[in-house]
Amino acid sequence: MTPIELTDGAVAISGRPILRGVDLRVETGEFVALLGANGSGKSTLVRALTGLRPLAHGQLRLFGTDLDHFDDWQRIGYVPQRAGATSGVPASVWEVVASGRLTRRRLLRRLSRADRAAIDDALEVVGLSDRRRDGVAQLSGGQQQRALIARALAGEPELIFLDEPTAGVDVPNQLALAEALRELKLRGATIVLVTHELGPLAALVDRAVVMRDGRVAYDGAPLTDHEVHDPWLGEPHTHHHHPRQQRHDHAPHVSSPLEGSP
Numbered sequence: 464m465t466p467i468e469l470t471d472g473a474v475a476i477s478g479r480p481i482l483r484g485v486d487l488r489v490e491t492g493e494f495v496a497l498l499g500a501n502g503s504g505k506s507t508l509v510r511a512l513t514g515l516r517p518l519a520h521g522q523l524r525l526f527g528t529d530l531d532h533f534d535d536w537q538r539i540g541y542v543p544q545r546a547g548a549t550s551g552v553p554a555s556v557w558e559v560v561a562s563g564r565l566t567r568r569r570l571l572r573r574l575s576r577a578d579r580a581a582i583d584d585a586l587e588v589v590g591l592s593d594r595r596r597d598g599v600a601q602l603s604g605g606q607q608q609r610a611l612i613a614r615a616l617a618g619e620p621e622l623i624f625l626d627e628p629t630a631g632v633d634v635p636n637q638l639a640l641a642e643a644l645r646e647l648k649l650r651g652a653t654i655v656l657v658t659h660e661l662g663p664l665a666a667l668v669d670r671a672v673v674m675r676d677g678r679v680a681y682d683g684a685p686l687t688d689h690e691v692h693d694p695w696l697g698e699p700h701t702h703h704h705h706p707r708q709q710r711h712d713h714a715p716h717v718s719s720p721l722e723g724s725p
């Protein structure tokens with residue numbers, strides 16, 4: 464089942480059009496980077512794709528089911544932008560990660576062995592096993608970000624959205640994050656990641672979707688930062704072909720960071 468199929472999606476906030484004519488299809492196991500300038504609509508698109516922001520127009524299907532009928536939310540993980548996410552929460556790292564297991568647990572049941580194993584595994588993947596007893600407030604910003612990612616991973620989602628996970632994160636933490644995402648990708652997860660700059664994540668990304676003024680301006684092979692700013696992208700692409708086709712078309716001309724990798 465195709466994880467995401469958005470057709471002609473539009474979002475308006477307080478009557479102002481924010482997204483228009485957005486077509487986005489993401490296949491199982493794809494790692495898609497959502498790029499674009501501040502205010503271009505990346506976060507709004509992710510909120511629309513997770514059902515948090517209603518569509519004014521268009522159709523969204525998640526895992527083959529129309530959003531109106533979709534109720535399998537445990538298949539989806541969402542790591543929102545970090546600002547304020549953990550402020551004032553006197554929880555331990557383990558508790559934060561364990562909270563991500565809630566959607567899989569029956570209310571008022573004790574944690575099962577499977578729950579505990581998933582929590583341990585998530586901590587391991589993001590490299591925070593040794594910090595499990597610490598309060599989240601004791602962690603650096605980058606480590607807090609990893610704890611939030613582990614929380615999403617504890618639910619064992621098949622499709623995961625991450626909004627700016629590397630913003631304000633130092634290089635060692637970016638590398639740890641890239642490691643965690645590589646592991647997720649190896650396990651077959653579908654990943655949609657919002658970012659300004661790919662940095663160490665570039666090698667993992669299969670496809671770049673560049674937003675501009677609430678529309679998809681480019682959908683295809685990942686570009687280097689230099690190419691994203693090239694004048695030939697000045698005219699928004701009208702996005703007629705299938706992304707795979709487009710990626711193929713571009714492959715010979717684009718020095719993608721992926722070329723030559725498996």
Ligand SMILES: Nc1ncnc2c1ncn2[C@@H]1O[C@H](COP(=O)(O)OP(=O)(O)OP(=O)(O)O)[C@@H](O)[C@H]1O
Pocket residue numbers: 476481499500501502503504505506507508
């Ligand atoms: N809750 C809101 N109320 C009013 N306007 C909003 C709201 N959320 C987003 N917008 C507007 O929608 C547009 C797109 O915002 P969005 O956050 O989706 O962009 P973005 O590409 O994610 O940018 P950033 O990188 O700054 O997060 C912006 O003009 C923003 O001001």
